[in-house]
Amino acid sequence: MQQPRKxxxxxxxxxxxxxxxxxxxxxxxxxxxxxxxxxxxEVQNPARQVYDFxxxxxxxxxxxxAFEYSPSTAPELTPxxxxxxxxxxxxxxxxxxxxSAPEGPPIAAEVFRRVAxxxxxxxxxDYVNLGYKPGGVQAIxxxxxxxxSSVFPTxxxxxxxxxIPAMRHxxxxxxxxxxxxLSASTVAETxxxxxxxxxxxxxxxxxxxxxxxxxxxxxxxxxxxxxxxGMKGAAEYERLIAENVDPERGxxxxxxxxASQSASHVLIVLFVLFGNLAMIMSxxxxxxxxx
Amino acid sequence: xxxxxxxxxxxxxxxxxxxxxFVPAHGMVRMQTVFTLYTRIIGxxxxxxxxxxxMQVSWVRVxxxxxxxxxxxxxILGFVVMFSVGVLGGFFIHDPTTGKLTWSAGIAPDKNPVxxxxxxxxxxxxxxxxxxxxxxxxxxxAYRAMRARDLTAGMLLGAAIIVMLGRAPLTAYFWDMWxxxxxxxxxxxxxxxxxxxxxxxxxxxxRALMFGTxxxxxxxxxxxxxxxxxxxxxxxxx
Numbered sequence: 001m002q003q004p005r006k007x008x009x010x011x012x013x014x015x016x017x018x019x020x021x022x023x024x025x026x027x028x029x030x031x032x033x034x035x036x037x038x039x040x041x042e043v044q045n046p047a048r049q050v051y052d053f054x055x056x057x058x059x060x061x062x063x064x065x066a067f068e069y070s071p072s073t074a075p076e077l078t079p080x081x082x083x084x085x086x087x088x089x090x091x092x093x094x095x096x097x098x099x100s101a102p103e104g105p106p107i108a109a110e111v112f113r114r115v116a117x118x119x120x121x122x123x124x125x126d127y128v129n130l131g132y133k134p135g136g137v138q139a140i141x142x143x144x145x146x147x148x149s150s151v152f153p154t155x156x157x158x159x160x161x162x163x164i165p166a167m168r169h170x171x172x173x174x175x176x177x178x179x180x181x182l183s184a185s186t187v188a189e190t191x192x193x194x195x196x197x198x199x200x201x202x203x204x205x206x207x208x209x210x211x212x213x214x215x216x217x218x219x220x221x222x223x224x225x226x227x228x229x230g231m232k233g234a235a236e237y238e239r240l241i242a243e244n245v246d247p248e249r250g251x252x253x254x255x256x257x258x259a260s261q262s263a264s265h266v267l268i269v270l271f272v273l274f275g276n277l278a279m280i281m282s283x284x285x286x287x288x289x290x291x
Numbered sequence: 292x293x294x295x296x297x298x299x300x301x302x303x304x305x306x307x308x309x310x311x312x313f314v315p316a317h318g319m320v321r322m323q324t325v326f327t328l329y330t331r332i333i334g335x336x337x338x339x340x341x342x343x344x345x346m347q348v349s350w351v352r353v354x355x356x357x358x359x360x361x362x363x364x365x366x367i368l369g370f371v372v373m374f375s376v377g378v379l380g381g382f383f384i385h386d387p388t389t390g391k392l393t394w395s396a397g398i399a400p401d402k403n404p405v406x407x408x409x410x411x412x413x414x415x416x417x418x419x420x421x422x423x424x425x426x427x428x429x430x431x432x433a434y435r436a437m438r439a440r441d442l443t444a445g446m447l448l449g450a451a452i453i454v455m456l457g458r459a460p461l462t463a464y465f466w467d468m469w470x471x472x473x474x475x476x477x478x479x480x481x482x483x484x485x486x487x488x489x490x491x492x493x494x495x496x497x498r499a500l501m502f503g504t505x506x507x508x509x510x511x512x513x514x515x516x517x518x519x520x521x522x523x524x525x526x527x528x529x
Contacts, residue, residue, distance in 0.1 A: 015434075020427075020430055020431045020434055021427045021431065024427050024430045039461050041460045042460065042463055042467075042480065042482045045486065046486075071414065071415035071416075071418040071419055072419055074415065074419065105398075105399075106398075106399070106400045106407075106410050106411075109399060109400055110400065110401075110411070113401055134335045134338050135327075135330045135331030135334030135335065136331075136334055138327075139327040139328075139331045139334070142323060142324075142327045143324065143327050143331070146320065146323075146324050150324065151331070156399055157402055209458065212489075213489055213493050213497065214497055216489050216493055216494045216497065217494045217497045217498050217501065219490075232458050232460065258460045258461070259461065261458075262460055264426065264430075265455045265456060265459035265462070266456070266459060266462060267430070268429075268433050269452050269455055269456060271433055271434040272433050272448065272452065275434045275435065276437075276448075279438050
């Protein structure tokens with residue numbers, strides 16, 4: 001007669017996933033109960049390259065920020081946009097925002113609302129929110145390369161582009177010194193493939209953590225001038241902003257999220273190790289019972 | 292004719308766009324500008340069609356009281372409310388510099404407070420919440436599925452653990468404090484190890500994948516241009 005399976009390790013392999021959900025919830029939320037907790041972030045080269053490139057721009061240069069994401073990935077990507085806008089507007093670099101996603105323009109409007117007033121920058125003079133255009137990012141980039149007003153005849157709130165002072169300096173894509181594509185999809189590759197490879201405009205990209213591994217190949221070849229990877233990349237950029245640009249406002253959401261990210265990553269690694277240990281120990285138990 | 296005309300349109304348009312990439316003559320650039328303008332216009336109409344289709348499907352589900360019909364009703368109500376607030380709000384907003392009516396500003400959250408409240412407090416929070424559920428399911432999947440059953444799986448698991456800990460600043464900090472500094476930087480920091488993994492082995496594998504997918508996309512494109520594959524005829528029975 002076969003002996004019934006039992007034992008701690010056998011049960012551990014079949015643990016109710018609600019216990020796992022609960023532990024993940026605790027690891028993610030408890031750090032937020034300590035708002036003053038700041039985890040030291042080591043800055044890596046990909047994020048530093050973005051900061052250094054923007055730092056090398058001059059007053060009056062133009063930077064395009066493409067908000068190619070929706071609110072679901074905003075916690076990772078909006079801190080990147082905030083850092084780029086903060087560094088540019090502090091230096092007097094003009095920022096132009098656009099999007100091929102319908103949710104992009106309100107997110108861009110919120111970023112400008114949060115940052116522009118800190119440095120006395122005004123809409124239309126120092127930054128422009130061009131809004132959203134359907135049809136895919138390829139058609140948008142190809143159109144921008146010829147004539148911006150053919151793609152965006154008005155800005156986000158319906159003002160004619162010809163009446164906006166900042167747009168006198170941005171007639172076509174090659175007028176820009178940098179494109180920063182923030183995306184949670186392959187749209188960032190399209191910006192790089194067209195704006196950088198075809199029209200020669202330097203491109204930096206910010207992507208979610210799960211996608212960052214795909215973009216290291218482009219960083220190595222110089223197709224990207226910098227790469228911001230997930231909330232960690234945003235936290236690295238925030239540290240650079242806080243140390244060099246604006247000590248009072250540099251640290252923001254991404255830095256605050258690092259404690260939760262650290263706790264949850266450690267927890268998941270412990271889950272993986274424990275699961276493998278349970279697999280090994282339950283296998284030994286079965287072999288012992290068969291003998 | 293029903294099969295030949297779409298094939299001719301697709302092939303001619305595809306060949307023209309391919310040629311204009313390599314021939315930067317003024318006429319070709321002008322043609323590309325016109326084609327991309329058509330693409331944006333068609334994209335706008337596609338959005339209208341998509342919304343109309345969604346509303347029709349949802350309305351049919353509500354009328355028939357099909358399974359989960361309250362969710363279909365919620366879809367319709369959500370669309371109607373956001374559309375109404377965005378469009379109607381624009382009729383009350385004037386450009387402060389020109390005094391003219393800027394009805395498209397109805398969808399600007401800072402210009403239309405009601406739309407802004409709905410966007411930031413309802414849509415944004417709901418979208419972020421749904422995406423956040425992934426963290427819980429990934430943790431459960433990691434516990435159940437990431438098992439080192441053989442050598443290659445073990446190597447994958449080891450690399451994944453190093454990268455996960457390297458992307459967590461707290462563990463990288465403790466690694467530096469307990470291993471890097473006491474040994475006077477003889478041991479690399481966790482961040483440097485993670486960057487090395489991402490920059491060399493990962494890049495090599497990613498490049499190989501990109502070459503493969505790039506060649507496959509090229510072959511697929513050629514097949515579409517010569518008519519061996521006709522994705523534009525999908526659903527027509529041809």
